[in-house]
Amino acid sequence: MKPTHEVLIIGAGPAGLGCALALQAAGVEDVLVLDQKSIGASFESWPEQMRLLTPSFHSNAFGFADLNAISPETSPADFLNTQHPSGKDYALYLRAIVKHYEVAVETGVRVTGLRRVRDHFELETAQGPKAAKFVIWAIGEFSRPDDSGIDGADFCLHNGRVRDWEQIAAGGQQFTLIGGYESGIDAAINLMQLGKDVHLLSRGHPWDSDDPDPSRALSPHTRDRLKAALLEAPGQIRFYKNAEVQSVRPVKGGYELAVKDGQPFHSPSVPILCTGFRSALEPIRDLWEWKNGSAIFSEEADESTLTPGLFYSGPSLQHRGMLFCFIYKYRARFGVIAREIAGRLGIDIGDGLDLWKQRGFLLDDLKCCTDCQCAVEATEDQQLKQAEVIEYAVAA
Numbered sequence: 001m002k003p004t005h006e007v008l009i010i011g012a013g014p015a016g017l018g019c020a021l022a023l024q025a026a027g028v029e030d031v032l033v034l035d036q037k038s039i040g041a042s043f044e045s046w047p048e049q050m051r052l053l054t055p056s057f058h059s060n061a062f063g064f065a066d067l068n069a070i071s072p073e074t075s076p077a078d079f080l081n082t083q084h085p086s087g088k089d090y091a092l093y094l095r096a097i098v099k100h101y102e103v104a105v106e107t108g109v110r111v112t113g114l115r116r117v118r119d120h121f122e123l124e125t126a127q128g129p130k131a132a133k134f135v136i137w138a139i140g141e142f143s144r145p146d147d148s149g150i151d152g153a154d155f156c157l158h159n160g161r162v163r164d165w166e167q168i169a170a171g172g173q174q175f176t177l178i179g180g181y182e183s184g185i186d187a188a189i190n191l192m193q194l195g196k197d198v199h200l201l202s203r204g205h206p207w208d209s210d211d212p213d214p215s216r217a218l219s220p221h222t223r224d225r226l227k228a229a230l231l232e233a234p235g236q237i238r239f240y241k242n243a244e245v246q247s248v249r250p251v252k253g254g255y256e257l258a259v260k261d262g263q264p265f266h267s268p269s270v271p272i273l274c275t276g277f278r279s280a281l282e283p284i285r286d287l288w289e290w291k292n293g294s295a296i297f298s299e300e301a302d303e304s305t306l307t308p309g310l311f312y313s314g315p316s317l318q319h320r321g322m323l324f325c326f327i328y329k330y331r332a333r334f335g336v337i338a339r340e341i342a343g344r345l346g347i348d349i350g351d352g353l354d355l356w357k358q359r360g361f362l363l364d365d366l367k368c369c370t371d372c373q374c375a376v377e378a379t380e381d382q383q384l385k386q387a388e389v390i391e392y393a394v395a396a
């Protein structure tokens, strides 16, 4: 089959669309974005109450793009008039981008297979085959909840499947959450604000990590919300640290959770898994090299080291141990991918990507991927110390 397009991008979320815009700026014309559902579908399915953790603020005129922008000349804060957009707000921003920049997007096209044939790629979709010289894989992680590692996870509800915490809250008075990072704390605050008693079990105690990388510690926004929640209703959220849940089974009156080195924990309601999401590369894992459970990306342009011409954009990206899981992190590579593809197509980019470079959307020096500490040492967060934290009992 002959290539039908120069570039096919799979996924019309911020990663796929951001790459499409960068390719446009680099002069690559024949680009098509495919999405199994709709533009910004993952954000559309966020729980009603959820907001972006990363704040939006318009400062583009000073050369600093809004943290949640996917192009150097737009700002979700300016467009949406809010600092922490909801999922639906953010999807609105993505749709506005597509319309304004006339990005070619086909929705309702699920890609079910991808293979390299000689010098191009062939894609299987329910709507028939497609082919392209280059593919950018940008399917995100949200549609891939990670419930591995817990026997009986099927008896639980993953937070990625929650559409509205009010509906969940109607199911009882006491809730058990498994996982204490961003999603777990967000779930705990939402349920507590709906008057529920929350028991949060976590392997370690990630809520009080003071790692300077926001990919490894609670965001300031979540910390603020948690502190307010602890003041509002002391004791209503109980934190159990070092409580690694290994299995879940239904018992009379609820569910029994087996906890490593601890007594079983009883939950009267369906336990809620806040255990994260799987890598976006898993559906095409054979096309990538893997090391210690993570896909390897070329430092030059986030390309597969096994399959030339196949690029990745999105939150599963990692370089030198640094996670690129926020928009402001992985967008730094949009320009790098676009420059590489344009170069291979023999296109003269001219100054097309200059603004992308100036505003941090074309980062080709990965020196940022080193351990970074704030010059002034953080003081202990006294307010968070008010949380009632229970060391999970070691089994007798």
Ligand SMILES: Cc1cc2nc3c(=O)[nH]c(=O)nc-3n(C[C@H](O)[C@H](O)[C@H](O)COP(=O)(O)OP(=O)(O)OC[C@H]3O[C@@H](n4cnc5c(N)ncnc54)[C@H](O)[C@@H]3O)c2cc1C
Binding pocket: 010, 011, 012, 013, 014, 015, 016, 034, 035, 036, 037, 038, 039, 040, 041, 042, 043, 051, 052, 053, 054, 109, 110, 111, 112, 138, 139, 140, 141, 142, 143, 183, 277, 313, 314, 315, 325, 326, 327, 328
């Ligand atoms: C709970 C949660 C909160 C987060 N909060 C923030 C935050 O505050 N700030 C931040 O910067 N980041 C945040 N993130 C990270 C977030 O994942 C990314 O910023 C963003 O959603 C990823 O964008 P994406 O384009 O890679 O994926 P998505 O937005 O998920 O888009 C992927 C698209 O691919 C489509 N797709 C999937 N499979 C296929 C297929 N087989 N064929 C065709 N199309 C397909 C989907 O329909 C979807 O539209 C959060 C993530 C989670 C899970």
